[in-house]
Amino acid sequence: MPGPRPRADAQRNRRNLLAAAESAFNAQGAGASLDDIARAAGVGNATLYRHFPTxxxxxxxxxxxxxxxxxxxxxxxxxxxxxxxxxxxxxxxxxxxxxxxxxxxxxxxxxxxxxxxxxxxxxxxxxxxxxxxxxxxxxxxxxxxxxxxxxxxxxxxxxxxxxxxxxxxxxxxxxxxxxxxxxxxx
Known part of the structure; x- marks a missing residue:
């Protein structure tokens, strides 16, 4: 039996984080600020690290x-x-x-x-x-x-x-x- 589906807000947060990260990495490279990525995605740092620990x-x-x-x-x-x-x-x-x-x-x-x-x-x-x-x-x-x-x-x-x-x-x-x-x- 498949595991539980991620909540809609968790899926949305992940999509927003990926979009913000792509934009930041393209503009600033690997050193782009993770704090700025989280802020651009409209989430807190804890949410970013929950989805992407590194x-x-x-x-x-x-x-x-x-x-x-x-x-x-x-x-x-x-x-x-x-x-x-x-x-x-x-x-x-x-x-x-x-x-x-x-x-x-x-x-x-x-x-x-x-x-x-x-x-x-x-x-x-x-x-x-x-x-x-x-x-x-x-x-x-x-x-x-x-x-x-x-x-x-x-x-x-x-x-x-x-x-x-x-x-x-x-x-x-x-x-x-x-x-x-x-x-x-x-």
């Missing part, structure tokens, strides 16, 4: 939420968009996530001392797996090279996001060049 747990939870949202988005665009467009739309969202959350990424890296953690490896696996059906659909539709692998595509997309220097227009431009190369030539 700074690292808060950073991890924010990052995990972002990864989970990308995986859900992959399913949504696959269900609603044509094959090639679904892949392109999702890859744009991935690039936006990577390039738009440098502070969060830096905070995550600081919390893990720049090392590859099992959790980080799991998140890479999750995004690679989310890309697989989108890529297969695009390949079946002739919109992507038939021999391209999802992990290769994700490595290219990550490189584009990092190379763009945080400039959304520049990142989108670079992604366009990569996607032109992903499409098979006649």
């Amino acid at each position: 700074r690292q747990q808060l950073i991890d939870a924010v990052y995990e939420e972002r990864i989970g949202a990308l995986c859900v988005l992959a399913e949504q665009v696959r269900a609603t968009e044509p094959a090639g467009a679904a892949l392109v739309g999702w890859l744009r969202a991935v690039v936006d996530h990577i390039s738009g959350s440098r502070g969060l990424r830096d905070a995550f890296a600081d919390a893990h001392h720049l090392g590859e953690t099992p959790q980080l490896a799991e998140w890479h696996r999750m995004t690679d797996e989310a890309a697989v059906p989108l890529l297969r659909d695009a390949q079946a539709a002739g919109a992507a090279h038939p021999d391209l692998r999802a992990d290769e595509l994700m490595a290219l997309v990550a490189a584009v996001a990092h190379a763009g220097g945080g400039d959304p227009a520049g990142v989108r431009r670079l992604l366009g060049f990569v996607l032109d190369g992903v499409a098979p030539r006649p």
